Amino acid sequence: MTTPYGAELSDVTVRYGRGRDAALDGASFTVRPGTITGLLGRNGAGKSTALALLASFRRPTSGTVRVDGADPFENAAVMAGVQLVRESGDVVGDSPVNDTIGYYSGVRPLWDADYAKALLDQFGIDPRKTPDALSRGKQSALGCIIGLASRAPLTIFDESYLGMDAPSRYAFYDALLEDYTQHPRTIIVSSHLIDEVERLFEDVIVLHRGRTVVSETADALRDRAVSLVGPTSAVSKLADGRHTLATRSLGGTTQLTLEGALDPEDVARARDAGVEVGRVSVQDLFIHLTQEPETLKEDAR
Amino acid sequence: MFDGPEPIYIQIADQIRAQILSGDLPEEAQVMSTTQYATTFRINPATAAKAFGLLVDEGLIEKRRGLGMFVAAGAHERLLKEHREAYLEQVFRPAVDQADLLGIPRSTLVAYLTDHLPATSLSAAEGEAR
């Protein structure tokens, strides 16, 4: 079995054309080998660009990209171990699914044909049909199946399951987890549906406007804030002297997002005062971290 | 699920400890493997492994090579003992200190205990066994 790949971007800038805004602007992050890492960011933050760099779809304008310690671009040995699944799905649209699967099985050294067949069955895809003839959900599923069956030491899912309905998505997460535990590899998942996937992550990277704003373990990210809900007076007292990230009041009840973590004594004291202490979802943390000062419109969902 | 403020792996460990304490997970019973736990609850396997590592360090569960994870012998007793000690230290003692502060004599406390707070059958039986 091949050891999982690590990946690294160092001060990477990508500009798609002269005079255009940089898609990535001095971004740096590290993906630890063997982890499931979440890559989050708003539309246009540079996620897809960063992932395309890792998969040798393009080269950076400046900066270095390293996969398994080497520059992946046109590096046959490294590229053999990186599988990027994009939302649009890199398949032959007007040819039977079998042809696309056949191509991947020819190029990918670790391709598991039996596993691919089982997954196609599971998601109800007839391999004699063409991808264009499949529903959007099944097209998405096909992309995900390719990612899973590739067994690539670095497998990347770039919003590739957004076309799938909720039951199919959860079936995909389950398949992903199961294969990950039995055949460890490095997996990067980029998604807007943060609530669904955040518990799968070991590490989280957040990009904003072409730069890295967060690069830490999911646990460390969740420790950044804590949620308090309860009688306004009690909540305000607990929040005294600490930085509040967000607050919402209705009647005599206040919900407050507090920066930092509470130690167990504070938690006990809060609960005694009738205040519910809970964690802040990664989704909410993400919204806070990527807020634009002018508009607080949340189109991260 | 796992909505508390503590890191998820701590919440998992707490949950399993609670199950051992309540008897839902009896001693010598097999516990789900970390991978089973991860796939069942859809969490990262490393998180599950961290929780289980914590419990193994505390001697509450043990890994038996080739068989899986099992609740250690004496785990229930140990947890019960810890909780009892914690109760006495953190709940009972402060209550008694408060009574002292209010000038309530010990005899009144004992009388209150025997007259107004009859023992439940469970604690009575354990008291006899002691």
Added chain:
Amino acid sequence: MSVAQSPTTARAQEQRGTSTSAYALFFGTWQLATYYWIAVVLISAAVTVMINTWDEVGGSIADGILGSVPFFLAVMGVIMPLGALPLHVAGGGTRRSLFRGTVAATVALGVSMGLVGAFGMLVEYGVFAALDWPGTVEPAGLYDSSGDFFGIWLSWSLSGIGYFLGGAAVALGYYRWGPMLGTVVMLPIVALVIGGEIALGGGITSTDLGGLDGDSTLPAAASVALSLLASGGVALILHRTLRDLPLRANNST
């Protein structure tokens, strides 16, 4: 750098990329070519019957119809490699191996299509001879009758190679540089392909080079060499276009 990145792995992987793309392009094109040849046979037969009914058969019919082979291959050259590009790179294949696979498939396609065409001409030659019809063909550098099997095969193979490569180079040029620059890049490609055709003395130019060079026509060896040189030039343009080609974000080609 891990063990997985040894030169042996790299070489094996390049090989995988080259053969997968070559087979896919070759068989993919032939799936469509089968329909093309069926159509050619039917049309040739129908046209022959019609001309014979209302007029007189004055020469090879198939030669004219098979003049469409290069255009068919040019269109295939436009569609197939470009279609394979995202699949190939997403599958972990290098652009280098896609180039090699394309060249290999091109040669195989040129030779196989040329073979079928030459065979068809031979059949027509036999039929016409039996019916005592003339089998004259348009003047070409490497052959002078529809019975000249090897001459036709060689000529049409070389021609097919040029057109398929030309189509691929043009398509990828547009993909990379957009409509304006793509058109600029197209000009030298077209010039080279036509130059190759002129050297062969056949195809759309249909010169026997006697007209261009005065009295002497080109010796066969020179025709072949010039045609290969022209195709080589097109291959070079294709290589440069493909070498560090960035893939488009939305997978549209």
